[in-house]
Amino acid sequence: xxxxxxxxxxxxxxxxxxxxxxxxxxxxxxxxxxxxxxxxxxxxxxxxxxxxxxxxxxxxxxxxxxxxxxxxxxxxxxxxxxxxxxxxxxxxxxxxxxxxxxxxxxxxxxxxxxxxxxxxxxxxxxxxxxxxxxxxxxxxxxxxxxxxxxxxxxxxxxxxxxxxxxxxxxxxxxxxxxxxxxxxxxxxxxxxxxxxxxxxxxxxxxxxxxxxxxxxxxxxxxxxxxxxxxxxxxxxxxxxxxxxxxxxxxxxxxxxxxxxxxxxxxxxxxxxxxxxxxxxxxxxxxxxxxxxxxxxxxxxxxxxxxxxxxxxxxxxxxxxx
Amino acid sequence: xxxxxxxxxxxxxxxxxxxxxxxxxxxxxxxxxxxxxxxxxxxxxxxxxxxxxxxxxxxxxxxxxxxxxxxxxxxxxxxxxxxxxxxxxxxxxxxxxxxxxxxxxxxxxxxxxxxxxxxxxxxxxxxxxxxxxxxxxxxxxxxxxxxxxxxxxxxxxxxxxxxxxxxxxxxxxxxxxxxxxxxxxxxxxxxxxxxxxxxxxxxxxxxxxxxxxxxxxxxxxxxxxxxxxxxxxxxxxxxxxxxxxxxxxxxxxxxxxxxxxxxxxxxxxxxxxxxxxxxxxxxxxxxxxxxxxxxxxxxxxxxxxx
Numbered sequence: 001x002x003x004x005x006x007x008x009x010x011x012x013x014x015x016x017x018x019x020x021x022x023x024x025x026x027x028x029x030x031x032x033x034x035x036x037x038x039x040x041x042x043x044x045x046x047x048x049x050x051x052x053x054x055x056x057x058x059x060x061x062x063x064x065x066x067x068x069x070x071x072x073x074x075x076x077x078x079x080x081x082x083x084x085x086x087x088x089x090x091x092x093x094x095x096x097x098x099x100x101x102x103x104x105x106x107x108x109x110x111x112x113x114x115x116x117x118x119x120x121x122x123x124x125x126x127x128x129x130x131x132x133x134x135x136x137x138x139x140x141x142x143x144x145x146x147x148x149x150x151x152x153x154x155x156x157x158x159x160x161x162x163x164x165x166x167x168x169x170x171x172x173x174x175x176x177x178x179x180x181x182x183x184x185x186x187x188x189x190x191x192x193x194x195x196x197x198x199x200x201x202x203x204x205x206x207x208x209x210x211x212x213x214x215x216x217x218x219x220x221x222x223x224x225x226x227x228x229x230x231x232x233x234x235x236x237x238x239x240x241x242x243x244x245x246x247x248x249x250x251x252x253x254x255x256x257x258x259x260x261x262x263x264x265x266x267x268x269x270x271x272x273x274x275x276x277x278x279x280x281x282x283x284x285x286x287x288x289x290x291x292x293x294x295x296x297x298x299x300x301x302x303x304x305x306x307x308x309x310x311x312x313x314x315x316x317x318x319x320x321x
Numbered sequence: 322x323x324x325x326x327x328x329x330x331x332x333x334x335x336x337x338x339x340x341x342x343x344x345x346x347x348x349x350x351x352x353x354x355x356x357x358x359x360x361x362x363x364x365x366x367x368x369x370x371x372x373x374x375x376x377x378x379x380x381x382x383x384x385x386x387x388x389x390x391x392x393x394x395x396x397x398x399x400x401x402x403x404x405x406x407x408x409x410x411x412x413x414x415x416x417x418x419x420x421x422x423x424x425x426x427x428x429x430x431x432x433x434x435x436x437x438x439x440x441x442x443x444x445x446x447x448x449x450x451x452x453x454x455x456x457x458x459x460x461x462x463x464x465x466x467x468x469x470x471x472x473x474x475x476x477x478x479x480x481x482x483x484x485x486x487x488x489x490x491x492x493x494x495x496x497x498x499x500x501x502x503x504x505x506x507x508x509x510x511x512x513x514x515x516x517x518x519x520x521x522x523x524x525x526x527x528x529x530x531x532x533x534x535x536x537x538x539x540x541x542x543x544x545x546x547x548x549x550x551x552x553x554x555x556x557x558x559x560x561x562x563x564x565x566x567x568x569x570x571x572x573x574x575x576x577x578x579x580x581x582x583x584x585x586x587x588x589x590x591x592x593x594x595x596x597x598x599x600x601x602x603x604x605x606x607x608x609x610x611x612x613x614x615x616x617x618x619x620x621x622x623x624x625x626x627x
Binding site: 175276297 | 455467471
């Protein structure tokens with residue numbers, strides 16, 4: 001199953017490669033100092049991230065872009081020039097102008113205001129399913145890796161099955177069963193995404209379990225739960241940070257794909273994918289209606305990917321462990 | 322080797338059964354009675370009961386699953402509620418389009434991805450490298466459906482170079498293949514680059530350079546051969562990934578493949594159609610991944626088979 005681990009994500013490959021490796025000198029040093037000490041401390045991680053942001057201009061800029069989007073999402077009711085849901089029939093298909101920066105849609109609703117409100121949806125889609133799936137993935141990965149045996153077998157076969165599906169298709173099936181709505185997208189994406197996290201965390205737990213500091217804790221009679229959550233979990237944080245930043249753009253793209261197929265967010269709620277879907281029919285007469293939301297998705301997802309790339313580089317020394 | 326192959330094949334059987342079971346459970350807990358779906362309103366309740374019995378809907382779920390699997394193994398995925406046709410027939414009509422699209426897209430991905438990765442590695446940390454890598458991230462970040470619409474607008478509508486949609490000739494496949502292949506091109510480029518850079522640290526590369534070989538022949542003759550191994554397997558995985566990703570592309574460009582069939586299944590709430598299509602696609606994807614794994618161990622004898 002080694003190959004499966006490797007193709008998942010670069011970070012997974014890193015964790016897999018560490019399975020049989022000797023402890024790096026740095027880590028051994030920490031472990032010697034104090035049996036309770038973790039391999040890494042949180043300050044170190046944030047220092048790495050900060051210095052990455054100083055050096056990697058693209059990642060820093062991406063973070064700025066994300067913060068702007070977050071601000072727009074938070075302040076949407078204040079910034080939006082119009083109510084995103086009020087149709088003004090006389091303004092139907094109004095081209096972009098000073099009054100309507102991005103024109104109006106087929107019902108005469110201001111496209112710019114709708115985009116702004118769509119930012120809220122995408123922010124939520126990026127954060128909520130990613131968080132849910134990662135919490136479950138981390139817990140299951142920890143249990144599987146730490147307990148091994150039957151627990152491991154059951155959890156990981158389940159993960160294998162979920163990962164065997166092309167993720168969009170599985171999400172489509174879940175949406176079929178649950179029906180299209182934002183809430184159900186959260187559920188669908190969480191169901192699809194937990195397995196990847198579980199696999200990475202399991203691999204890392206298995207290698208950490210063999211380290212001296214865990215053995216020391218165990219020999220001192222520290223309880224299993226404490227070992228798992230106080231000793232092993234903190235050492236998975238670098239991996240989790242990388243997975244988190246890279247899972248967010250994936251979730252956003254999945255949501256927009258589902259919404260574009262008409263089985264995601266349903267009107268009257270707004271979503272960028274839904275906006276592209278609705279404007280598809282007017283592509284050749286009012287192309288701006290389809291172009292604007294697409295550009296926004298691209299910029300938003302790209303910013304997360306650039307940032308994620310930088311974060312992965314910054315976490316590299318930890319991941320190699 | 323034979324034992325390893327056998328073992329890998331045997332491992333995938335429970336996964337296949339699990340996939341089918343999960344799919345079955347997900348789709349059969351759906352609220353709403355399939356018989357009323359099929360017959361619309363105003364039918365007598367006793368008639369519904371007769372049909373339920375005849376369709377085997379009154380059996381326990383696991384019995385129904387067993388029956389479904391037995392039939393599926395014989396190539397029978399049941400009857401579509403909406404289209405009233407054999408689903409296996411529909412699948413076999415749709416499959417060639419999807420396979421064609423997938424292969425063309427894979428070609429696009431390799432033809433762009435591999436050279437881009439090589440150039441990036443050679444010119445590591447230069448402007449070319451950075452822009453190639455930024456470009457490849459853009460490929461991953463681009464919403465496929467939007468790229469498709471944009472291409473339709475520019476190349477079909479504004480420039481009238483290509484047909485908007487359809488599947489009648491190779492020209493119809495140009496835009497869908499590029500749209501679908503683009504994102505894979507990005508990941509192939511990244512993988513080629515990082516593998517090549519990793520290999521370049523090896524002793525035999527230093528030796529080759531010390532012999533006085535030109536840098537191009539060091540890279541193309543010595544390094545590339547070794548760097549391509551993981552990329553080859555990744556290609557196989559990509560093909561199966563593309564197969565899954567074809568859904569969006571097909572729906573935009575009106576290619577009547579498996580993806581469109583699945584979307585029809587959702588749109589018409591045609592459960593057997595959706596189930597059959599997704600099961601078939603997933604089985605193909607699993608088979609693709611299996612072949613990729615096996616290919617890797619054949620190409621690289623250093624892989625140990627536990």
